[in-house]
Amino acid sequence: MERVMITEVEKTFPNKEKNQSFTVFKDLSLTVEPGEFVSLLGPSGCGKSTLLNIVAGLDQSTSGKVKVGDTTIKEPGSDRGVVFQEAALMPWLTVLENVMFAINKKMKKEEAKEHATKYLKLVHLSKFLHSYPHELSGGMKQRVAIARALSMDPKVLLMDEPFGALDEQTRMMLHKEVQYIWEETKKTILFVTHNIRESILLSDRIVLMGTRPGGIRKIYTVDLPRPRVPASPEFIQLEQDIMAILGGEIEKVMKEEMGDDFNSQKASLLYGTDRNMGNHI
């Protein structure tokens, strides 16, 4: 359990073709408290993954500072476990071997096996230790990826749309799974999503990001008791509050992408306060 401190971070990408640079966000500051579950929510292209990659040490900020505990982040490290949309398992290794592969090589084989088994048990995959990735469903592969990230005993878990490629039922099951893991391990979690309902179901706080200029639009504290009920009036109200702002951000992105083809009337029908938008944007 560790605090993540993001201080006045800027990320600018050079655009060689147009000979000009492109700033995704600047002066972005955010503190994720130890053991807190924070979601980054926002329209496509607002920089959610970029920010997560900077915290992971997979990308460098142009300026500003990121600290995990007392450590200033410059590169990837075992204090941060990362889970992506694709599990990226090694097909020639079993479930157990995939997790063991990530464990510190200094650990003795028997100990590593025990350690990996413990985390696979946590994600309810004890029965599949000797299965190969092609024998698993998409949701099970993601659970292996979560076990693999946890097996390094990171202080912080960084998750980039980990359930984005899964069907609705599997996604709902994994929401329960991730809540259980979070409660069991007390990890600090930074979670990227563009699904409003997912962010309300899971988070202590939701950081709503926008584009042009990019950065944090608003931070919501989700005070609802867990497990959260999407049909409750409080849940629906929060969903609508977020959608009211996010809808405007999505319109901005669409206008920019579609230029003259953009039909604002059509877009407001599609991206207005319709509750179904909470499912997936």
Ligand SMILES: Nc1ncnc2c1ncn2[C@@H]1O[C@H](COP(=O)(O)OP(=O)(O)OP(=O)(O)O)[C@@H](O)[C@H]1O
């Ligand atoms: N390596 C790169 N070089 C240039 N531009 C980049 C690079 N990586 C990302 N970008 C740009 O930075 C912006 C933010 O991208 P990012 O992937 O972080 O957004 P996002 O909010 O995670 O989007 P999505 O929800 O679609 O995954 C986008 O406009 C993207 O095109």
